[in-house]
Amino acid sequence: MKKTAHITVLCFAFLLMLVSQGWSQSxxxxxxxxxxxxxxxxxxxxxxxIVWRNGIITDVGKNITIPFDAYVRDGGDSxxxxxxxxxxxxxxxxxxxxxxxxxxxxPGNPSYSRAGIQPERQPSELxxxxxxxxADAPKKGFTTAALGLKGQMLPGQVELFFINGKExxxxxxxxxxxxxxxxxxxxxxxxxxxxxxxxxxxxxxxxDAKALKQQEHYFASVSSxxxxxxxxxxxxxxxxxxxxxxxxxxxxxxxxxIERVFELQDExxxxxxxxxxxxxxxxxxxxxxxxxxxxxxxxxxxEPKWRSEEEEEDQPEITEEMRIFRDKQEAAxxxxxxxxxxxxxSGVKVGFASNGLExxxxxxxxxxxxxEGNLKDEDILRMLTQSTADILGYSNQLGNIEEGRxxxxxxxxKPFMEEKAQxxxxxxxxxxxxxxxxxxxx
Numbered sequence: 057m058k059k060t061a062h063i064t065v066l067c068f069a070f071l072l073m074l075v076s077q078g079w080s081q082s083x084x085x086x087x088x089x090x091x092x093x094x095x096x097x098x099x100x101x102x103x104x105x106i107v108w109r110n111g112i113i114t115d116v117g118k119n120i121t122i123p124f125d126a127y128v129r130d131g132g133d134s135x136x137x138x139x140x141x142x143x144x145x146x147x148x149x150x151x152x153x154x155x156x157x158x159x160x161x162x163p164g165n166p167s168y169s170r171a172g173i174q175p176e177r178q179p180s181e182l183x184x185x186x187x188x189x190x191a192d193a194p195k196k197g198f199t200t201a202a203l204g205l206k207g208q209m210l211p212g213q214v215e216l217f218f219i220n221g222k223e224x225x226x227x228x229x230x231x232x233x234x235x236x237x238x239x240x241x242x243x244x245x246x247x248x249x250x251x252x253x254x255x256x257x258x259x260x261x262x263x264d265a266k267a268l269k270q271q272e273h274y275f276a277s278v279s280s281x282x283x284x285x286x287x288x289x290x291x292x293x294x295x296x297x298x299x300x301x302x303x304x305x306x307x308x309x310x311x312x313x314i315e316r317v318f319e320l321q322d323e324x325x326x327x328x329x330x331x332x333x334x335x336x337x338x339x340x341x342x343x344x345x346x347x348x349x350x351x352x353x354x355x356x357x358x359e360p361k362w363r364s365e366e367e368e369e370d371q372p373e374i375t376e377e378m379r380i381f382r383d384k385q386e387a388a389x390x391x392x393x394x395x396x397x398x399x400x401x402s403g404v405k406v407g408f409a410s411n412g413l414e415x416x417x418x419x420x421x422x423x424x425x426x427x428e429g430n431l432k433d434e435d436i437l438r439m440l441t442q443s444t445a446d447i448l449g450y451s452n453q454l455g456n457i458e459e460g461r462x463x464x465x466x467x468x469x470k471p472f473m474e475e476k477a478q479x480x481x482x483x484x485x486x487x488x489x490x491x492x493x494x495x496x497x498x
Contacts (some may be wrong), residue, residue, distance in 0.1 A: 057197075059083070059278050060063070065343075067434060069126065072346060082110060083110055084109070084125045084126065084127060085107055085108065085109040085114065085122075085123040085125055085127070086107070086108055086109070086126060086127050086128075086129075086486075086488065087105060087106065087107040087108075087122050087123075087126045087127070087128045087193075087250060088105065088106050088128075088129050088130075088131055088135070088137060088467065089104075089105040089120075089122065089128055089129075089130055089131065090104075090105075090130050090131045090133050091103075091104055091105075091106070091131035091133075091135045091137050091467065092133070092134065092135070092136045092378065093106060093116065093137045094132075094136060094137065094139075094455055094456055094471075095139070095456055095457050095459075096438050096441040096442035096456040096460070097435060097437070097442070097456070098138050098434035098437070099440070101116070101117060101118060102118075102133075102291060103118060103133055104116065104118055104120075105117065105120035105122065106280045106457060106465070107120060107122060107123065107338030108463035108483070108486055109123070109486075110486065111462060111485050111486030111487075112460065112461070112462065112463060112486070113458065113459055113460065113461050113462075113463050114123055115459060116458065116459055118456055125283060126231075126471060128275075129136050131467070134469070134470065135467050135469065136305055136367070136467070136468045136469075136470060136471055136472070136482065137457065137465055137466070137467050137468075138197060138437065138441075138465060138466050138468065138472055138482070139437075139438040139441040139455055139456050139457050139464070139465055140172055140197065140198065140199025140200055140441070140454070140464035140465050140466055140482075140484065141196070141197040141199065141200075141388075141408075141466070142199070142200045142202075142407070142408070142440065142444040142448070142454060142455060143193070143199045143200070143201035143202065143386065143408060143409060143410050143440060143444070143446055144201075144202050144329075144331070144351035144378070144396060144407045144408055144409040144444045144447060145202055145204055145214065145305055145307070145331045145351050145386065145409035145410070145411050146189075146193075146201040146202065146203055146204070146409070146410050146411070147203070147206055147410075147411065147412050148187055148189035148190050148193060148201060148203060148204045148219070148410075149179070149180065149183045149184045149185065149187040149189065149190050149202070149203060149205055149224065150182070150183075150184070150204070150206045150268050151184060151205075151206070152206065153206050153207065153301070153358040155243065157317045158244060158447065159244055159245050159246070160244075160245075161223055162426060163200075163245050163246050163247060164174055164247050165247065166242065166246040166247060168290045170242065170246055171208070171209065171242045171246060171247060171248065171257070171259070172207055172208020172210065172211070172240060173208075173209055173210045173257070173290060173291070173292055174205075174207060174210060174211060174212055175212060175213070175235055175293040175297075176212070176213075176289040176292075176293040177205055177207075177211065177212030177213065177288055178213045178215060178216075178231070178497060179203040179204065179205055179212065179213065179215045179217075180215055180228050180231065181442065182205065182212075183203070183224065183225050184220045184443075185221075185223075185224055185225040186222060189415060190219060190221055190222070190224045190234060190321050191221040191222070192415050193415060193464070194219055194220060194221070194479065194484065194491075195478075195479050195482070195484035195491055196415050196418060196419070196435070196439075197468070197472060197479055197480065197482075198219055199218060199219060199220075199465070199466065199482060199483070199484045199485075200216065200219060200454055200464060200484075200495040201215070201216075201217055201228070202214050202215070202216050202217075202233055202234075202281075202448055203215055203217055204236040204305065205236065206239070206412075207236070207240070207442050208237075208240040208241065208243070208246050208272070209237070209238065209240055209241075209248065209254055209257065209258075210235065210236070210237055210243070210261075211236045211238075212235070212236060213231070213232060213233075213234070213235055213236075213275055213293075214233045214235060214236055215228060215230060215231050215233055215281045216228075216229040216230035216233050216448060216450070218464065218484045218485045219228060219472075219484065220482070220484045220487065220489060221489075223312070223487075227484070227485060229267065230271055232296060232302060232451075233294075233302070233449075234297075234301055234302045234303045234304065234305045234329065235294075235297050235303075235304055235305065236304075236331075237258075237291075237304040237305065237306045237307070238306065238307040238308065239251050239252070239254050239316070240254075240307075240353055240457040241254065248445070251313070251316065255316060255319075255320060258320055258324065259323065259324065259458075260426040261291070261294060262298060262425040264288075264291055265291040265292075265294040265295060265298055266298065267286055268285060268291050268292070269295060269298075271285040272285055279367050279370075280482070283301050296401065296429065297326050298324075298325075298328075299327070300325065300326065300327050302327070302330070303326065303327035303328055303329045304326050304327070304328050304479065305351070306328055306330055306331060306398070307330070307331040307332050307411060308330060308331070308333065309332050309333075309335055309353075310335050311335045311338040312340060312477040314330065314333070314335070314336060314339050315318060315339070317330070318342065318346070321346075324367045328346075328348050329348070329349055329351060329447060330343070330348055330349070330350045330351065330407050331350075331351045331353075331411055332351075332353040332355075332409060332411050333350045333351075333352055333353065333395070333399075334353055334355070334357075334392060334395060335392070335395070336350050336352070336395060336399055336404075336475065337391070337398035338352050338396045339401075340398055340399050340402035340404055341402060342401070343402075343404045344404050344453035345403050348357070348404075349404065349406070349447040349463070350399055350404055350405070350406050350407070351397050351406075351407045351408060351409035351411075351444065351447060352395065352399065352406050352407070352408060352409065352439070353409060353410075353411055353413065354396075354408075354421045354425060354426075355411075355412075355413045355414065355417075355421070356392070356421050356424055356425075357392045357393070358387055359389065359390055360382070360385050361385065362382060364396055373447035390428070392428050392440075393424065393425070393427050393428050393429045394428075394433060394477060394483065396425065396428075396429060396435075397425075397429055397430035397431055397435070397441070400435065405443060405446060405447060405448040406439055406443055407439060407443045407445075407448075408440050408443075408444050409444070410438050414436075419452075419477075422436055422473065426473065435472070436473065437472075441454075441455045441456065442455035443455075444458050462485060462486070463483050463485065463486040464483060464484055464485060464486075465483050466479050466481070466482050466483070467479065467480050467482075467483075468480065469493065478491075478493055478494055479491055480493060
């Protein structure tokens with residue numbers, strides 16, 4: 057009887073071990089083999105293999121032993137795998153603004169929402185999951201994005217999502233990543249209607265939020281009949297920024313406005329990420345000193361029309377005055393085109409933000425940055441991947457193809473910077489989506 061019981065115990069232990077092993081490999085592995093793998097640090101693995109299971113990359117490299125249960129796709133040495141691109145501040149899926157030009161009863165003291173002060177709004181609650189941008193972004197190589205909302209001075213929160221079309225609303229990775237701020241005046245005849253008014257309003261909001269928080273602490277600490285302070289969702293939403301638990305994602309472009317943001321930061325003490333920053337190169341040294349990263353726009357300035365016209369024959373000669381004007385215009389254009397390269401050279405951490413830029417313009421503008429903006433393919437890839445992940449606080453989970461990282465990458469039919477490169481597969485948090493390959497015929 058004892059021998060039977062001993063055997064039963066051993067069998068039970070063996071079954072537990074099998075169950076445990078089965079649980080650790082609860083879903084089949086997937087793999088691509090015979091592909092060219094491009095990592096964010098510029099390395100290339102030819103005829104490589106990448107394996108993932110349960111949303112995590114388990115192996116990557118050459119001569120990899122593929123698990124017996126893996127579903128394998130053979131790239132035939134013609135496909136290219138890149139880390140999933142990350143948008144550091146996108147407006148995909150945001151509801152459009154309702155035009156509001158009617159003058160409020162008290163133009164100098166409008167409601168928070170009428171003034172464009174809505175920091176309590178969350179993309180996860182307002183996301184339009186059927187947005188075309190959310191469906192198209194993976195086809196451009198994007199697997200992750202920090203989503204903000206359209207609006208004025210304080211449009212709302214910034215939240216991190218995996219991007220996969222209509223499924224995006226179920227793929228929230230991080231709430232409360234930060235808060236969008238900008239020098240965007242209230243619509244119509246309402247305060248704040250100037251940049252100086254907005255700066256004043258920021259100061260007032262922080263003072264009001266600080267006072268409310270002090271009242272809440274005092275109310276919680278006393279046993280007398282001290283009245284409970286009234287709730288204020290707008291001011292309470294500012295607490296994490298005020299306490300430096302969240303940064304402002306401050307959308308700003310000109311040198312002068314960047315200086316104004318610095319002034320507010322010195323007064324109010326918030327953490328800061330610059331979004332867009334088209335003239336950030338003019339403040340590169342101070343950005344480096346302050347350790348402020350830039351999620352840079354690639355919404356490039358319009359090329360002077362005369363540049364293309366000069367290539368045409370039978371152009372009339374221009375005056376010396378016009379030549380001087382064109383030289384200045386050319387210098388300004390080239391300086392703006394090289395914004396990102398100058399920031400990188402200065403040691404500023406630079407990621408990417410579309411911030412309203414059309415998806416179809418991204419590839420074209422990246423080509424311009426490569427040809428005229430002193431950026432190499434590896435600079436562009438790093439900006440779109442690891443550097444943006446670093447700025448968002450996900451440097452060890454996203455941004456590269458490595459064992460132990462989240463399986464978020466894109467498979468292209470050719471190097472992504474080449475003309476007519478197309479995404480064939482998007483792997484987002486381990487979930488694979490296959491796209492139909494477009495015809496290459498003209």
